[in-house]
Amino acid sequence: xxxxxxxxxxxxxxxxxxxxxxxxxxxxxxxxxxxxxxxxxxxxxxxxxxxxxxxxxxxxxxxxxxxxxxxxxxxxxxxxxxxxxxxxxxxxxxxxxxxxxxxxxxxxxxxxxxxxxxxxxxxxxxxxxxxxxxxxxxxxxxxxxxxxxxxxxxxxxxxxxxxxxxxxxxxxxxxxxxxxxxxxxxxxxxxxxxxxxxxxxxxxxxxxxxxxxxxxxxxxxxxxxxxxxxxxxxxxxxxxxxxxxxxxxxxxxxxxxxxxxxxxxxxxxxxxxxxxxxxxxxxxxxxxxxxxxxxxxxxxxxxxxxxxxxxxxxxxxxxxxxxxxxxxxxxxxxxxxxxxxxxxxxxxxxxxxxxxxxxxxxxxxxxxxxxxxxxxxxxxxxxxxxxxxxxxxxxxxxxxxxxxxxx
Numbered sequence: 001x002x003x004x005x006x007x008x009x010x011x012x013x014x015x016x017x018x019x020x021x022x023x024x025x026x027x028x029x030x031x032x033x034x035x036x037x038x039x040x041x042x043x044x045x046x047x048x049x050x051x052x053x054x055x056x057x058x059x060x061x062x063x064x065x066x067x068x069x070x071x072x073x074x075x076x077x078x079x080x081x082x083x084x085x086x087x088x089x090x091x092x093x094x095x096x097x098x099x100x101x102x103x104x105x106x107x108x109x110x111x112x113x114x115x116x117x118x119x120x121x122x123x124x125x126x127x128x129x130x131x132x133x134x135x136x137x138x139x140x141x142x143x144x145x146x147x148x149x150x151x152x153x154x155x156x157x158x159x160x161x162x163x164x165x166x167x168x169x170x171x172x173x174x175x176x177x178x179x180x181x182x183x184x185x186x187x188x189x190x191x192x193x194x195x196x197x198x199x200x201x202x203x204x205x206x207x208x209x210x211x212x213x214x215x216x217x218x219x220x221x222x223x224x225x226x227x228x229x230x231x232x233x234x235x236x237x238x239x240x241x242x243x244x245x246x247x248x249x250x251x252x253x254x255x256x257x258x259x260x261x262x263x264x265x266x267x268x269x270x271x272x273x274x275x276x277x278x279x280x281x282x283x284x285x286x287x288x289x290x291x292x293x294x295x296x297x298x299x300x301x302x303x304x305x306x307x308x309x310x311x312x313x314x315x316x317x318x319x320x321x322x323x324x325x326x327x328x329x330x331x332x333x334x335x336x337x338x339x340x341x342x343x344x345x346x347x348x349x350x351x352x353x354x355x356x357x358x359x360x361x362x363x364x365x366x367x368x369x370x371x372x373x374x375x376x377x378x379x380x381x382x383x384x385x386x387x388x389x390x391x392x393x394x395x396x397x398x399x400x401x402x403x404x405x406x407x
Contacts, residue, residue: 002074003224005042005067006217007060007098008082009049009089010341011348012385013214015358017082018043019367020218022358024225030356030369032348040224042076043358047345049089056090057097064101078208080220085113085213086137086387087125092150095184095211104209105182108161109150110198112189113215115364116388119190123147123160137387146186157183166194173201195219214365237403238380240334242298243289244394247320247343248386254304256339256394263395263406266292267300270319282319286326293332298398317342321350325375335401336371336381337394344383351375362400366393 004021008014014030018041022028026040044063048056060081067076081098083091091111099107112120117128124144125132132144143149151158159180165172166188177185189195192215199219202210210216244260246253261267270285285301292299301323303316324330324347338344348356352374359369366389368382382397399406 001040002042002076003040004078004080004220005044005076006080006082007063008043008045009056009060009084009094010047011045011345012339012341012383013082013084014043014045015344015356015367015369015383016214016365016385017080017217018358019361019369020214020221021224022367022369023360024221026221026225028358030358032353032355045345046094047342048094049084050342053090053093057093060094061097061101064098068102078203078210078220080217081107081209081211082217083109083111083211083213085111085116085118085125085215086127086135087111087132087149088137091211092152095150096156099209102209106180106185106207107209107211108177108185108187108198108202108207109146110187110189110195110210110212110216111146112195113213113365114189114191114195115215118213118215120146120186120188121163121190122188123162123186150184150186157181159183159185161185161187161198163188163190163194166197170197170201170204173197174205177201177205177207189215192219196222199223218364238334238401240332241293241296242335242337242398242401243293243324243329243333244298244300244302244337244339244398245320245324245343245347246300246302246304246339246394247317248340249304250386252389252391253302253339253386253394255391256389257300257302257304259391259395260300260398265298265300265398265406267302268292269302269304270323282322286323286329289323290326290328290332293329298402300394317346321346325350330376333376333379335379337384337397337401338381339384339394340386348373356381362396363389363393365389366397368397368400 006017018028021041028041029039030043046059048059119126123146127135147158195216196219354372357370366384371381380401
């Protein structure tokens with residue numbers, strides 16, 4: 001029976017949250033072609049971060065409604081609305097739409113991700129100690145104040161769950177939650193210990209809708225599986241090489257690609273005309289990638305360094321998907337490493353993905369699993385948000401999938 005459903009606005013975020021549950025032995029699947037019946041945790045990705053807020057809200061409302069129209073035996077007890085820890089996308093519109101779709105009048109919001117130095121203090125979101133609006137990731141936000149963000153318009157009451165209350169323990173949190181009426185509860189958190197107290201108290205209350213980053217998801221997983229059984233090791237290493245597609249222009253991804261290059265992996269950077277839908281350019285790039293794969297070399301396709309490209313733009317994602325789905329490439333892939341949410345979603349859509357059964361985390365916020373699709377046999381795959389990870393993050397993904405130390 002499905003215990004919990006995760007609803008995410010992009011693929012890498014959904015995989016991040018889902019991997020926390022897989023890491024403790026809960027059967028966790030991202031379903032693409034159809035609903036997954038045999039999982040404890042079901043992840044659904046709306047791919048709505050980069051679209052207009054009205055359409056994004058509608059997609060989330062319909063996805064949430066689908067959860068409660070399932071047969072009772074398959075209806076999730078809790079729904080987790082995955083939020084970006086930098087609050088990108090349409091967090092308020094999507095969360096309110098999910099509440100509407102589920103018929104819920106209350107939700108708890110805890111977007112902190114301490115492992116990535118993203119904290120919530122006095123109702124404000126901080127990244128590396130700076131207020132959200134003062135950082136490059138949060139520059140689209142005018143304020144770090146979560147009450148203003150989620151309560152704008154005044155149509156939804158907003159309640160504060162501060163650090164003093166949280167550190168008073170699970171019983172104190174449950175008492176305060178019990179006194180709060182309908183609306184959104186904004187929870188502070190500086191550490192994973194804070195998030196664990198929030199998770200325990202939330203699951204012990206009458207709350208059915210929680211919203212947060214991979215941080216709260218990780219603590220919820222530990223509560224739901226108090227005696228975890230990890231399945232993080234790959235039992236059968238791929239015989240064929242790994243294809244890395246780095247479709248993010250974030251500086252963190254650029255540094256990670258440089259480390260891969262230093263470890264000896266060839267880097268293929270599609271020429272500018274590729275972005276202008278040049279068939280010849282795509283064919284040249286496909287031939288270059290296939291040459292490395294056929295020679296048994298793992299290879300990287302990276303968009304960093306293409307001045308005319310735009311992060312996540314439809315044309316770039318579509319061209320990258322064309323490269324991966326080319327028969328001479330996809331027939332030779334032993335595994336995939338994808339970074340950038342829209343890039344990952346576009347490639348898996350082109351491969352006609354059926355299911356991604358999550359197996360665990362290579363590192364925090366770096367999930368891996370087994371992909372089943374119509375175009376390639378079952379292969380291991382790792383995903384990563386473009387802004388996440390140390391400089392050797394992508395290298396760690398390749399090493400994990402191949403079982404080979406490259407550095």
